[in-house]
Amino acid sequence: MTAPFIPASPTRRQWLHAAGASSLAMGLPSWAQTSAWPSKPLRLVVPFAPGGSSEIVARSVAGEMAKTIGQNVFVDNKPGAAGNIAMQEVANSEDGHTLILGHIGTLAVNPYIFPKLPYDAMRDFVPVTLVSKVPSLYVVHPDLPVKNLQEFVAYAKSKPGQLNYGSAGNGSAGHLAFEYLKMASGLFVVHVPYRGTGPMLTDLMSGRLQAASVGAPALLPFIKAGKLRCIATGTTARLPQLPDVPTVAEQGYKGFEMTQWYGLLAPARWPRDHIAKLEAEATKAARSTLVKDKLAADTALAVGSTGAEFGAFIRTEQARWKQVIERAQIKPEGMG
Secondary structure, X not given: OOXXXXXXXXXXXXXXXXXXXXXXXXXXXXXXXXXXXXXXXXXXXXXXXXXXXXXXXXXXXXXXXXXXXXXXXXXXXXXXXXXXXXXXXXXXXXXXXXXXXXXXXXXXXXXXXXXOOOOOOOOOEEEEEEEEEEEEEEXXXXXXXXXXXXXXXXXXXXXXXXXEEEEOOOOOHHHHHHXXXXXXXXXXXXXXXXXXXXXXXXXXXXXXXXXXXXXXXXXHHHHHOOOOEEEEEOOOOOOOOOOOOOEXXXXXXXXXXXXXXXXXEEEOOOOHHHHHHHHHHHHHHHOOHHHHHHHHOOXXXXXXXXXXXXXXXXXXXXXXXXXXXXXXXXXXXXXX
C-alpha cells in the first residue's frame, strides 16, 4: 500500500526553535524564568475517563518519572469530545507544568474526521516520547469456518457483503482497524457500529456478528476461554500471550501494523531546556523495568522513544490513517 503524499511537517528541531523564539519574543512568563524546573508538581492530562489502558499507561510512567524529575507527577482525567477538550486545554495552558498523554485518536485520527479542531496536533505540541503500544487483535466467532486471516479473507470474498464486523462506534479504534484491513485485503464486509465495546462483544460472542478488532486486554480472556477465535494480531511481531497466532503482516500483508498507542507531548510554548529535561526523564521512565512489567501485565508494549522518533512516528501514522479515513468516509458519531 502506498502512503499518500502529505506536505512536509515541521521537524522537532523546528518545533523547539519556534517555541524558544516565541518565548523570547513574548517575554518569558514566571515559570520559564525559574532556574529550577519543574518548580511544582507536573499535571499529566489524560483525555479519557478513568480506567482502561490509557490510565494504566499514564499512571505507570507518571509514578516512575516522579522518582527522578524532582516533583510529583499527577494524572488528571479530562474526557469528552473524542479527546478534543483535553487537547485544547493543554495546548492553551500557560503554567509550564501541564502536559498530555497523546493517542492515536487525538493525534492521527481526529485531524481527518473532524472538519474543525480547536488545536493543531503538529503546531501546538512538541512530541516528548512514545510511551506504549497496545496491540489490536482480529477475532471471529468460533463457529465461523476459518482458522486464520487467509482463510477469513477467502471466505469473506466468497460471500461479498454477507459478513459483518462490529466496533465500539464510528471512528473508534476497532472501526479504523477493520477498515484498514479491508483496504489492504480488498474485503467487502459490513460495519455495524455499537455504543461501546461491551455490547459489541456480547453480540459477537452470541453469533450476531462474525468478526471484530479490539485491543488485546479486552479480548484475551474470551480467546483463552474459547468464546472467540483470534485469527491475527496487528503487531509487527507475535505476542508472547498468543504465540501461535501470526501477525497480519505474516499472512500476506507486508508492513501492516495496527496498534493503539500513547505518548507524552508538551505545549509548544515550553522553553527548550524544559522539554529536553522532560524528554530525558520520561524516556528513562518508559524504558524502566517497572513500567515495562506493569504494561506487560495489561498486554501493552513499552517503547520509550526519543521525541524526534515520536514525531516521525506521528507523521507516519497520520499518513496511514488519512488514507483509510478518506477511503472509508469515516465520520465521528452524529456527523453522518
